[in-house]
Amino acid sequence: MQSPGALEISRRDLLVASAATVTVASASSLGHAQTNPPAASQSTTVGFTVNGERRELRLDNRTTLLDALREHLHLTGTKKGCDHGQCGACTVLIDGRRVNACLTLAVMHEGDTITTIEGVGQPGNLHPMQAAFVNHDGFQCGYCTPGQICSSIAMLEEIAANIPSHVTSDLTAPAEITAAEIRERMSGNICRCGAYSNIVEAITEVAGRKA
């Protein structure tokens, strides 16, 4: 667990703390036995690496990877939008591949290597994709952005690995980086603010630098 230690408590920390309280309250109304620890048979110990750090947690089996990251490891960069696989806000990288953290159980990830937006880059040491999103205004409210960035980084790797998409015209030719390909491959990340055209520009810039 990350501890705030001697750092000054910012307004943001207070907001995070109160948001966590709200989450616990609503989770228990959905039947989570948050007040009592779950029966031994209903919890499991799982160990995985998150952003380079080895973590071991004993979790109620019901805990999604998303809730484990946010509520247990306090990595709140990864967002919860729909909690049903429909928006992509929760996208993280597991062994380099993008997945929806809301539709997988934390206990299913023994030994896995997980990267969240905090592990992608930090202020002062931004990943090129993060910097490109800033340069191109690839967001408005920013809620979908961690998911968009994790997704786009893995998406470019998928193209490099010659994984085809719905709009790839020739399945036997190498995958190309075009705006149409980027749009199709990013369709699992919804942006309510509609920052799509700037998102495509940010990704295109990074893709061009890589090519």
Added chain:
Amino acid sequence: MRAFSYERASTTEAAAKAAATKEGAKFIAGGTNLLDLMKLEIETPTHLIDVNELGLDQIEPTPEGGLRIGALVRNTDLAADERIRRDYQLLSRALLAGASGQLRNRATTAGNLLQRTRCPYFYDTNQPCNKRQPGSGCAALAGFSRQLAVVGVSDACIANHPSDMAVAMRALDAVVETVQPDGTPRSVPIADLHRLPGDTPHIEHVLERGELITAVVLPKPVGGKQIYRKVRDRASYAFALVSVGAVIQPDGTGRVAVGGIAPKPWRDEAADGELPNGAKAVTAKLLTDARPTEQNAFKLTLVERTLSAVLAEARG
């Protein structure tokens, strides 16, 4: 979500046995459908058997010249496999038309086949639904049925099967391999895997409790032009209203399976025989017993037009 115990299975036999002997047990693969439904307490398993470590993630050639696809091969990996892209393009295309990049990275071959309907009333636990709660009625019949099935339906349920992949598997005559709880393997042709609702819409397939899918086998390649055309409300990341998967040979013969219109991927070998006579003739045979609602009758026309577009594309 209801509480459950959890185990990671290490052999197929142990997994099948555990699932058959433990009351309320279910397998979990990618989890992208099961967890979604567990959060809504539509699925309420009391024990989950994680089958991800069973080593069923390979695609291997068969002695007959086909391919054996492990049950745990992810949709992304199946769509990207060089042999599938070359010899079974229909399957790659169908997979790539489904869900999103993130979901395909987790979704498995077996889980995709057994995913449950997207009928809005099945998902809304405040509504009657014979599939979710046998005997409670069907809210869709007099409700919002635009997305639902037009053929193979019953008075008890008009839900459609949402899988794109299954449509391609049906056109390619895939065979599902399983291991039963007593350890005996069996093979089920994809045509026989899903059941029509009749008056038991909650029973969706022929697998027994604890029966584990281990692989899906494709017969040797059939060549031809292979086309998957999906019609939906937005261009990506949406379920099919209608989809057509077809293999068309240079002489105009072939096979066609249709998605979005029935409780299972819909194919009729007699309709295949009409392919040289055009889309109208095929559609008439395929939809002979159609019983659409007022809201989804448009699908009858849409099947014919989508097939017509597929045949035009096949002619080049």
